[in-house]
Amino acid sequence: MSKSNKDNEVKKAPEPVRGETTAALLRELVSHLRQNRTQLRQEWAKRITEAKLLTAMSQEEIFAEATAVYDNYVEALETGTFEALQGYARNLSERIIPRGVETHEVVGIVLLLRDVLARSLFAKYQHDFALLNRILDAYEPAANRIANTVAVGFVQERERTIRQQQEAIRELSTPVLQVRERLLILPIIGVIDPQRSRQLTEQLLRGIRTNRAKVVVIDITGVAAMDSNVANGLVQTVEASRLLGATVIVTGLSPEIAQTLVTIGVDLTKMNTVGDLQGGIEEAERLLGYKAVPVSALSESSLKS
Amino acid sequence: MEVPILKQGDFLIATFQAALTDEDLLQLQDALVARVGRFRSRGVIVDVTALDVMDSFAARTLRALAHMVRLRGAETVIVGIQPEVAFAMVQLGLSLEGVPTALDLEEGLAQLMKAAERKGATFRGR
Numbered sequence: 187m188s189k190s191n192k193d194n195e196v197k198k199a200p201e202p203v204r205g206e207t208t209a210a211l212l213r214e215l216v217s218h219l220r221q222n223r224t225q226l227r228q229e230w231a232k233r234i235t236e237a238k239l240l241t242a243m244s245q246e247e248i249f250a251e252a253t254a255v256y257d258n259y260v261e262a263l264e265t266g267t268f269e270a271l272q273g274y275a276r277n278l279s280e281r282i283i284p285r286g287v288e289t290h291e292v293v294g295i296v297l298l299l300r301d302v303l304a305r306s307l308f309a310k311y312q313h314d315f316a317l318l319n320r321i322l323d324a325y326e327p328a329a330n331r332i333a334n335t336v337a338v339g340f341v342q343e344r345e346r347t348i349r350q351q352q353e354a355i356r357e358l359s360t361p362v363l364q365v366r367e368r369l370l371i372l373p374i375i376g377v378i379d380p381q382r383s384r385q386l387t388e389q390l391l392r393g394i395r396t397n398r399a400k401v402v403v404i405d406i407t408g409v410a411a412m413d414s415n416v417a418n419g420l421v422q423t424v425e426a427s428r429l430l431g432a433t434v435i436v437t438g439l440s441p442e443i444a445q446t447l448v449t450i451g452v453d454l455t456k457m458n459t460v461g462d463l464q465g466g467i468e469e470a471e472r473l474l475g476y477k478a479v480p481v482s483a484l485s486e487s488s489l490k491s
Numbered sequence: 492m493e494v495p496i497l498k499q500g501d502f503l504i505a506t507f508q509a510a511l512t513d514e515d516l517l518q519l520q521d522a523l524v525a526r527v528g529r530f531r532s533r534g535v536i537v538d539v540t541a542l543d544v545m546d547s548f549a550a551r552t553l554r555a556l557a558h559m560v561r562l563r564g565a566e567t568v569i570v571g572i573q574p575e576v577a578f579a580m581v582q583l584g585l586s587l588e589g590v591p592t593a594l595d596l597e598e599g600l601a602q603l604m605k606a607a608e609r610k611g612a613t614f615r616g617r
Binding site: 388391425427429 | 581582602
C-alpha cells in the first residue's frame with residue numbers, strides 16, 4: 187500500500203492533492219476488479235486464445251493460470267508490493283519454459299490483461315471523463331510496473347535455465363574415462379577456450395584423485411585449432427597432473443597443430459606425445475606394465491607350459 | 492610447529508600437519524638432510540596432504556630439499572598434493588621440476604621401492 191502510494195506521490199509531486207487520492211482511487215479500482223473477477227477473467231482468457239498466445243498449453247491450463255495471474259495482479263495493485271507477484275512469475279516461468287513458451291507470449295498476455303482491465307474501466311467510467319482520467323492515472327503506472335515485473339521475472343528465469351544448460355553441456359563435453367585400472371583417457375573435441383581449459387584441468391585432476399590414476403592419455407584428435415593460450419593451458423594441465431603423480435600422454439596432434447605449436451614456439455619438451463590414441467594407450471599400458479597379447483598366442487603358450 | 496619425521500625401514504616419512512612458516516620449512520629441510528645420512532636412508536617421503544595452499548617459498552624449499560637429498564644418495568617423493576593446490580601451483584609456475592611426485596603415501600612408498608630395486612638394493616629390517 188504505502189509503496190505504491192509513495193511511488194505515485196513522487197511522480198505527482200507538483201500536485202500533492204491528487205497524490206493523496208491515488209490510494210483511494212486504487213482502492214476503488216481494486217474493488218471493481220474484484221467484483222467483476224469472473225467476467226474479466228473469461229474475457230482475458232478469450233483474448234489470449236484469440237491472439238494465439240500460449241499455444242503450448244491447453245484451454246483449461248490457460249484458464250487456471252489466468253485466474254492465478256489475475257488474483258496476483260489485483261493483489262499487487264492493492265498492496266503495491268511486488269514480491270508475491272515476482273515469486274509467482276518466477277514459479278510460472280519455471281513451469282512454462284520447458285514447454286517452449288516464448289518471451290513475446292508472456293509479455294503479450296500481461297499486456298492483454300492490462301488492456302482488458304483498461305477497457306473495463308473505460309466502460310465503467312465513460313460518463314465521467316475527469317474521473318476516468320484520474321483512475322487511469324492511478325492504474326497505468328502500477329499496471330506498467332506489474333507488466334515489467336512479470337516480463338523481467340520470465341527473462342531472468344530463462345537466463346538461469348540457459349546458464350544451467352550451458353554448465354551441463356560443459357560438464358558433458360569433457361568426460362574423464364577410465365579404460366583400465368589406473369589409466370584414464372580424456373578425449374577433447376571441439377574448441378577449447380580458457381574457461382573450458384580450466385574446467386578440463388579441474389575435472390582431470392579430480393578424476394586422477396578418485397580413480398587413483400597413474401597414466402592419463404589426452405586425445406586431441408578432435409581439436410581443430412590451437413593457439414598459444416590453449417597450448418599453455420595444456421602444458422599446465424600436464425604439469426598439474428604430474429604434481430598428483432600421474433604421467434600424461436598427449437595423442438592425436440594434427441599436422442596443422444604441430445606446425446602452429448612449433449611456429450609460435452610453445453615449450454612442449456615436458457609433454458609426452460604419441461601419434462594416435464591407439465599408440466597412446468599402448469604406451470600407457472607399457473608404463474603400467476601391461477602387455478596386450480592375442481588370445482591364440484596366450485592359449486598356445488599356456489598349453490605348452 | 493615442528494614436522495615429525497618417522498623412520499620406516501629404509502625410508503623417512505615427514506607429514507605436514509598444517510601450514511608451515513618459512514623457518515619451520517628450513518628446519519625440516521635441515522633435519523631431513525641430516526637424518527638421511529644418519530639412518531642411511533634410501534628415500535624420503537614428504538606428505539603434503541594437509542596443505543591447502545603452497546607458496547613459492549615452500550615449493551622452492553621442497554625442490555631444494557629433493558636435490559640435496561639426491562646429493563646425499565637418496566630419492567625424495569612429494570605425495571598428496573591436492574588437485575586445487577596443483578592447479579594453483581602450475582598457474583603460479585611452481586611446478587617442482589625434477590622432483591618425483593605421487594598421489595599418496597602408498598604410491599610414494601611403492602615408487603621409492605621400485606627405484607631402490609632398480610639400483611639392485613635389498614631391504615633391511617624386514
